[in-house]
Amino acid sequence: MKLGDLFNDEYLEKLGLSTKSTANHKMISEISENDFVSVDLKVVSKKMQESKDGKKFLLLTLADRTGEVRAIDWYNAGENDSKVKVNSIVKIKGRANVYFDKLQITLDKDRDSLITLKDGEYDPNLFVSITKKDVGAMYTEFQSILSNISNKEIKALVNVPFEDDTFVESFLTAPAAIVVHHAYKGGLLEHTLGVIKLSREIAHLYPDVNEDVLIAGAAFHDLGKIQEYEIKSFGIERTTEGELVGHIVLGIKMIDEWAKKVPNLPLKDLRHIEHLVLSHHGELELGSPTVPKTVEAIILHSADDLDSKMGQISSLKEKGSENDWSEYDRYLGRKIKFNWDDNED
Incomplete structure (x- = not known):
């Protein structure tokens, strides 16, 4: 979807990504x-x-x-x-x-x-936070990165969902979580872009990384969350599918459907991309059905973990940036120090 000039106040209001209506509350x-x-x-x-x-x-x-x-x-x-x-x-x-x-x-x-x-x-926006970043700029950058995929079949696979206007609007508005990192409208786009950029930077440090597979896996890794979560008038909740199936399996089912539209896509590339999605949580006890077993999968897991933690730290800082330390955070398993006194030992 080429949104171009659609990212104006009227379009953002339509998607529920405008913060104007809560200004007096x-x-x-x-x-x-x-x-x-x-x-x-x-x-x-x-x-x-x-x-x-x-x-x-x-x-x-x-x-x-x-x-x-x-x-x-x-x-x-x-x-x-x-x-x-x-x-x-x-x-x-x-x-x-x-x-x-x-x-x-x-x-x-x-x-x-x-x-x-x-x-x-x-006003439902009182109960669902909205990304503070520019949605139009983020999606434009996201599309630019995908356009640089050199493998024609992988590029065609990645383009399938993002040629569907309805899917794109769902992607733009979806949260990445309910209460932890990027738990707000636009959070999925923000997190996905962060993971793609980190993955690409890491890939440039090491030889023999299949960057096309890596970027595709990063773009797809959390798209199942579009079906896992729903934004209701009082906040973010899990759907029945989200509770029973979860975003990883939902994401794999989506990729399998998209792959049917790219008949020349080699099976090895499809399986590799799906392995990245399946293993991106890193450990079985963290919800992945398999651990990362390729260089690309290890990079994606590392990028996902880092962007998730930094997103959570940003949320903590918003809640208590005037304090030296955050409150203890169960997700991070620690407190975070925000401010330093020049006189501290």
Whole structure:
């Protein structure tokens, strides 16, 4: 697909890649102690509890695309517990305060301090983050790299999905994850381009790398995520296929279908490209059905792992760039140091 001048504000709005509509809505990351807030948030969890003096209250974990916050309802707990469901979107009114060093929102006494919203009554972009990078520039660079594949059959295979406008739009808007790296609209494009560029740079350092196979594998490695995830009005979720099959197998099925349109593609090249996709997680316990067994597969796994980690670090930095250290991250298995004091030993 040659999008060219289509990457304007109107086209980005159509794809849900415009951030303009949330500009006047306060996000969780912008709430400070003592703020009175009226905000739309997603219900992550809810639990009825009882204080030491026997008073029942409703404890909620609420979220938007910038993070989570706890909310507590002392006044209409039973009523709100019965009408609120997990994953629903609610409008809450209350005062922000700090409890044990954590921000929380205490709901107002009024019965309308918590209202369940229906589709169309809130902005879905509040709950799904959007890449901060230029989608048009990224896709143009992505296409430019693919156009340099020299093997005619491999190039024809790679072109098959990207000549389908509907597929391209799905690729442009898809996330690369639900909660970890590149978990936002446009994240799959951003991650795929990063992996391709890293793979190409690594390949140039070593002899006898089949760069055409490597670039094709890098372009295809996560395309199954287009079918694994779906963006709903309240966030990113796994599809039934995603839960039962997973993006690696879904991706292989897609490649097999595309290969039928390139009858002259040598079987050895198809199997090699598919091996890259199958093994890109690197280890069996990480979800790959096989480990990397070619130079190209090892390079792709390394590039994928690096870009994933750097994407996660970028997300951590956005959440706490003013701090010297990030919070402990389960995905990375460590904290990350962001800032250095010139006086540190």
